[in-house]
Structures are given as C-alpha cells and as structure tokens.
Amino acid sequence: MEPKVWQEMPPGGIILEAGSSRGVETGSWRVSRPVVDWPRCVHCMICWAFCPDSAFLVQEMKLVDVDLDHCKGCGICAVECPRQCIAMATETDVAAAA
Amino acid sequence: MTTTIARRGTKRPPVPGTPVAMNGAALVAHAMRQVRPDVVAAYPITPQTVITETFSEFVANGRVHTEFVPVESEHAAMSACIGAACAGARVQTATSGPGLALMWEVLGIASGLRLPIVMHLCTRALSAPIDILCDHSDAMAMRETGWVMLVGENVQEAYDNAIMAVKIAEDPRVSLPVANLLDGFVVTHCMERAELLPDDAVTEFVGEYSPTHPLLDLQHPVTVGALDFHDYYMEHRRQQEEGMANAKQAVEHAAREFASLFGRSYGLLDTYQLEDAEVAMVVIGSAAGTLRMVVDGLRREGVRAGLLRVRCLRPFPSQEVANALKGVQRIGVLDRSLALGAAGEPLWSDVVAALATHGAGHPVTGWVYGVGGRNTPPGQFRQAFLALLDPATQPGRAGYLGLRERR
Numbered sequence: 001m002e003p004k005v006w007q008e009m010p011p012g013g014i015i016l017e018a019g020s021s022r023g024v025e026t027g028s029w030r031v032s033r034p035v036v037d038w039p040r041c042v043h044c045m046i047c048w049a050f051c052p053d054s055a056f057l058v059q060e061m062k063l064v065d066v067d068l069d070h071c072k073g074c075g076i077c078a079v080e081c082p083r084q085c086i087a088m089a090t091e092t093d094v095a096a097a098a
Numbered sequence: 099m100t101t102t103i104a105r106r107g108t109k110r111p112p113v114p115g116t117p118v119a120m121n122g123a124a125l126v127a128h129a130m131r132q133v134r135p136d137v138v139a140a141y142p143i144t145p146q147t148v149i150t151e152t153f154s155e156f157v158a159n160g161r162v163h164t165e166f167v168p169v170e171s172e173h174a175a176m177s178a179c180i181g182a183a184c185a186g187a188r189v190q191t192a193t194s195g196p197g198l199a200l201m202w203e204v205l206g207i208a209s210g211l212r213l214p215i216v217m218h219l220c221t222r223a224l225s226a227p228i229d230i231l232c233d234h235s236d237a238m239a240m241r242e243t244g245w246v247m248l249v250g251e252n253v254q255e256a257y258d259n260a261i262m263a264v265k266i267a268e269d270p271r272v273s274l275p276v277a278n279l280l281d282g283f284v285v286t287h288c289m290e291r292a293e294l295l296p297d298d299a300v301t302e303f304v305g306e307y308s309p310t311h312p313l314l315d316l317q318h319p320v321t322v323g324a325l326d327f328h329d330y331y332m333e334h335r336r337q338q339e340e341g342m343a344n345a346k347q348a349v350e351h352a353a354r355e356f357a358s359l360f361g362r363s364y365g366l367l368d369t370y371q372l373e374d375a376e377v378a379m380v381v382i383g384s385a386a387g388t389l390r391m392v393v394d395g396l397r398r399e400g401v402r403a404g405l406l407r408v409r410c411l412r413p414f415p416s417q418e419v420a421n422a423l424k425g426v427q428r429i430g431v432l433d434r435s436l437a438l439g440a441a442g443e444p445l446w447s448d449v450v451a452a453l454a455t456h457g458a459g460h461p462v463t464g465w466v467y468g469v470g471g472r473n474t475p476p477g478q479f480r481q482a483f484l485a486l487l488d489p490a491t492q493p494g495r496a497g498y499l500g501l502r503e504r505r
Contacts, residue, residue, distance in 0.1 A: 006333035006340075011273060012212035013334050014311055015321035 021070065026053065030073035032088045034066055040085040047077035047086060111361025115293030122253040122285035123148030125292055126192070126218050126278070129260035131162040132300035135216075136187035139167035139178035143197040144230045145282040146220040150192060172197040176204040176217075183213035184322050186312025188264070191215065194282055195222030195236040202243070208275045209244030209338060211322060214267030214307075215275040217245075218260060221383070221434075222282040223470045231471020232282040234383070235435040237411070238444040244338050246276040246345045247411040249382040251368070253290040256280035258362055261295070262352040264304040269351075271344040273310070279411070281384040283471065295360060303359060342413045349410050366415040367422055368407040371397060375404025377428045377486045379479070380419070380449050382408050385432065385468065392479045403483055414448050420456035428486040429453075429460055430496075432479075434468045442495055461493035472500055 010016050034047075043063050048056040055071035057064050078086040118125070127149050130138065138157075140150045157166040165182075169175045175191050183189045193201060198219060208215050221237050223229040237247065246266060250256040256278065263276040280286055311320045326334060349366060357363035370390050372378055379389055386407040396403035406422050408415070423429055433443030441447060446464035453459055465482050467474045478499040485491045 003329055004333070006336040009330070009333055009337065010311070011337055011341075012210065012322075013324060013326055013330070014211075015324050016311070016318075018319040018321075020321065 025069045027055070027067075027069050027071045027073070030068075030071060030091060032073045032075065032090045033068060033071060033094065034073075034075070034077050034086045035089045036063075036066065037085040037087070040083055042083060044082060046080050046082060050076050050080045052076065111359065113296065113299045113359050115295045115360065117291060118294045119289050119291055120253065120294075121148065121287050121289045122250075122256040122280050123220065123287065124152050125253055125257040125294065126260045126280065127152035127156065128294060129257050129300070130164075130190055130218075131156045132295070132297050133188070133190075133216075133261060133264045133304045134162060134301060135164050135190040137165045137167065137179070137182035137189045138191060139169050139175045139182070139189075140191045140193070141169050141172050141175045141197060143172070143194045143222075145222060145232075145286045146192045146194040146197065146218070148286060149218055149220070153192075172200040173204060176201040176208060176215075179215050179217075180204060180208050180211065180213060183208070183215050183309075184211065184312075185314045186309040188268070188307040189213070189215045190217070192218035192220065194220040195224055195230075198236045198240060199224060202240070205240055205243040205245065205275075207323075210334070212273040212338070212341065213275060214264075214273055216260070216263045216267055216278065217275065218256075218278045218280065220280055220282045220286045229470045230282075232284050232384075233434045233469045233471065234279075234444075235469075237277070237279055238435045238437070240277065241412055241444065244274065244342070245412060246272070246274050246342070246349075247279060248276065248349070249279040249409055249411050250285065251384055251386050251407065252292075253285060253288070254292040254362070255364070256285050257292060257294075258356065258360075258364065261300055261303065262349075262356055262364075264307075265352040265355070266345060266348045268304075268307050269344070269348040270310060272341050272348045274338070274341045274345060279383070284384040299359065303356070346410070346413050346415060364409060366408075366410045366418050368409055369422055370405040370407070371402075372404035372406055372422060372426070374402055375426050376402040377430075377483060378404040378406055378423065378426045379430045379432055379483065379486075380406045380408065380423075380445065381432045382411060382445060383434065385434070385474065385479075388474070388476050389432075389479055392476050392483065395476070395480065396483055401483070401487065408445070411445075414452065416448075416452035417456050419449060419452045423449075423453065423460070424457060427460060428491075429462045430482055430486045431462055431464045432482070432499075433464060433466050436466055436469065446495075463491055463493055463496045465496050465499050466501075467499040469498075474499055 431446040
C-alpha cells in the first residue's frame with residue numbers, strides 16, 4: 001500500500017481503524033516466549049486476563065495457543081500462572097532446539 | 099490597526115461587562131469558570147498560584163462543575179490534561195517558569211496529538227539563580243513545542259485572551275493547544291480596573307466543544323499515541339504546521355467576533371503611533387504600557403516614535419510585522435530574556451527573519467530589559483529610542499537596559 005500524503009492522513013497520528021495491530025507483527029523483537037505445559041493447564045484464564053498483548057488464544061472457553069505474532073515475551077503470564085505451568089524459553093534456545 | 103484598551107468615547111458594546119478591580123490571576127480564574135472546562139489539572143507555583151487557588155475555590159463552592167485534579171507535579175498536570183483531552187474533554191491548566199520547564203516533555207505531546215488544551219502561563223524567570231519574578235525565559239523556551247502563544251499586556255487582555263484562546267484552540271482547522279501568556283506579578287498580581295463579562299455571554303461565545311475523535315466515543319474507536327517513525331512522522335509534523343498557519347486566521351476571527359459582542363478589538367499586532375514613525379520599538383507583554391508613555395514624550399519633542407506590540411508570538415505573524423514596520427527607518431527590539439549563545443535574542447531573531455523575508459531589511463537593534471523581574475523605568479526605554487536615532491548605533495545586540503556594569 002502506498003503511504004498517504006500529509007493532507008490525507010488523520011490528524012495527530014491517531015488510527016481510525018479498530019484492531020489494526022492484527023495486521024502488524026508486533027512480537028518480532030521478542031527475546032523469550034512462554035511455553036505452556038498444556039496437560040497441567042486448568043484454563044483459569046489468568047494468563048489471558050493479564051497478557052498486555054491479548055496473545056492467549058481462546059476457543060470454546062479453553063486456552064488453545066499463544067499468538068507468537070503478537071506476544072512480546074514480557075513473561076507476566078509465567079509469573080501470574082497459579083499452576084506454574086508456563087515457563088519462559090529464550091528464542092535462542094527455541095531456535096537451537098528446532 | 100487595533101488598540102488594546104477600549105478608548106474613551108467607544109460605543110457601548112452589545113454585551114457590556116461589569117467593572118471590577120481585580121488582579122490578572124483572579125480575573126483569569128473567572129474566565130476559566132465562565133468557559134466551563136470539563137477538567138482542570140494544575141499544580142500551584144508562584145506567580146500562577148492565585149489562578150489555581152481561585153479556580154479550585156470556584157469548584158469547591160459549586161460555582162463551576164469542573165473535575166479539578168490536584169496533581170503532584172506539572173509533568174503530571176499536563177499529562178492529566180492530555181488524557182482528559184484525548185477522552186474528549188475541554189481542558190485547562192496554568193503554570194509558571196520552572197513548572198513549565200517540568201512540563202516540557204509533555205508539551206509536545208499535547209500539540210502532537212492536536213489537543214486543544216488552554217494553558218495560562220504566568221511568565222517567570224528560570225533558575226538558577228533562583229528568581230520568582232517576571233521575565234520571558236520560560237515562554238521563549240516553549241516556542242518550538244507547537245503551542246499557539248498569545249501574549250497579553252494587562253489584566254483585561256489576559257482575561258479576554260483566556261476566553262478567545264478556547265475558540266482558537268477548538269477551531270477544527272487549528273486543533274492545537276494555546277498558551278495564554280500574562281506577565282508574572284506585573285499582570286498576575288497587580289490590581290487594575292477591568293470588565294468582567296456576564297457568565298452566560300462568555301459561555302455562549304465559546305460554545306459547546308465537540309471533539310473530532312474522542313476516545314470515549316465507543317462507536318468509533320481510535321488508537322492514540324501509536325508509533326510513527328520515519329515513514330509518517332514528517333507528514334504529521336507538516337500537518338501541525340498547517341494548524342499553526344490556520345491559527346493566524348483563527349486568532350483574527352475570534353478577535354472580530356469578540357469585538358462585535360464585547361467591544362474590545364484585538365489583532366495579531368497592536369500598533370501605537372506607527373503609521374508615520376521614523377523610529378520604532380517592538381515588544382511583547384506588559385512593558386508596552388510604559389513604552390506608549392515614552393513614545394508620547396518623544397512625540398512631544400518632535401521625534402516620530404512608534405511602538406509595535408506582538409500579541410501572537412506563535413504563529414509569528416511575519417508578513418504582518420514586516421508590513422507594519424515597512425516605513426520605519428530605525429527599528430529596535432526589546433527582549434525580556436536572553437538567548438544565551440544565539441545570534442540574537444528570541445523576539446529580535448523573529449523580527450530580523452520577518453524583515454529579511456518580507457521587508458526592506460532595515461537594520462534591527464536589540465536590547466535586553468527586565469530580566470529576572472528587574473524594573474525598567476521609562477527613562478531607560480527613552481535612552482534606547484535615542485540610541486536608535488544615533489547613526490553610530492549598530493544593528494544586532496546593542497546591550498542591556500538597567501544592567502550594572504563597569505564601563
């Protein structure tokens with residue numbers, strides 16, 4: 001898409017389209033990522049509620065996955081999980097394992 | 099050309115005011131009450147404190163239904179103002195010198211987000227050494243932060259500007275924050291005769307604020323403060339400059355409407371005896387009153403002296419300044435602050451640039467006066483006028499009025 005000229009842009013840098021970050025990979029600079037021990041997860045949704053990037057994906061009231069396009073690896077989920085079933089793994093280790 | 103003070107014999111305006119004896123800070127607080135801001139977040143600092151105190155009393159006594167936020171610092175004050183303005187509120191604040199300096203980071207956010215916040219700036223010297231009295235060091239340091247800057251001369255004009263500032267800021271073609279400058283102590287604390295307009299007339303004059311993209315409009319959600327970078331930042335800056343360019347018309351438009359209702363007329367500039375002047379001074383703020391007296395004295399002696407007071411510091415009315423000074427052979431500029439290490443003082447630099455761009459490029463000599471609240475008696479301004487008439491006086495920095503120095 002051709003970037004807009006100044007006369008056609010909304011003022012003050014505001015974005016008029018809701019949820020526009022869906023189209024942008026904001027997790028690309030992540031250093032570590034959450035690794036969930038899914039069999040131990042009780043789907044209490046605390047990680048989902050705390051995640052600042054809405055990166056925990058839910059289907060039919062169950063946590064199903066982490067959206068790694070938007071997770072920036074802050075680790076809040078790992079700290080808050082009452083079952084301690086989320087561990088943070090460095091991207092270097094993940095890459096080495098793959 | 100315009101005049102600041104309603105002259106004797108002026109026709110009674112459609113909406114007459116009530117004569118009051120009040121200082122500038124208290125009268126500005128009344129203007130704030132009358133324009134009915136949704137939110138005021140402010141922190142007291144001398145000499146602005148009277149505004150915050152008086153206005154918070156109005157809130158406490160139920161005379162205005164504003165959400166008054168007593169914050170912990172000026173950085174917090176401006177940040178709270180920005181948040182409230184993003185939500186879609188009409189917002190005001192007030193500060194002085196070091197308070198403005200503490201706001202600096204967020205001043206640019208207010209203008210960058212195009213939020214029509216109005217701030218009453220009671221000008222004060224910056225530390226160190228510590229000084230609470232008036233000069234324009236604080237205001238001059240904010241010139242490039244993207245705020246429209248109006249400079250009043252006296253109590254009445256500080257009040258009138260406080261009202262017009264709302265209209266200018268909220269004009270959708272402008273949509274920029276506006277600073278209403280009044281000289282610390284000289285205007286904020288000196289009691290003068292002024293006219294307080296009727297509450298409903300002021301409320302009607304400023305009208306209801308309808309924000310373009312308020313965060314609280316849940317039907318039209320927006321993102322505010324997103325990352326910009328090299329691919330959009332330059333365009334957004336250019337948009338701000340367009341708002342500034344439009345502000346010039348908005349200042350004049352608000353002034354015309356104000357004059358038609360309330361009888362006092364203002365412009366981008368205020369000239370005195372300038373039409374046939376051979377020698378003229380350019381100034382901002384309260385010193386203009388003393389200078390008019392000096393001009394009158396020189397005129398009685400046969401010197402064709404004149405005065406140009408700039409009312410709108412940002413956007414700087416370059417073309418208008420050049421036009422006003424077109425016929426003047428010897429021009430002086432009086433700055434109430436130092437631009438340490440610069441080519442010249444702030445107002446001098448603007449005037450020189452305006453003349454170089456639009457005018458005949460007459461020599462412009464600059465003096466520094468009144469820094470840190472130093473009193474400048476009429477005789478010192480008179481000496482500056484006489485020095486301008488001396489062919490030996492060079493353009494550029496001529497020196498300081500009232501400075502103790504070894505000759």
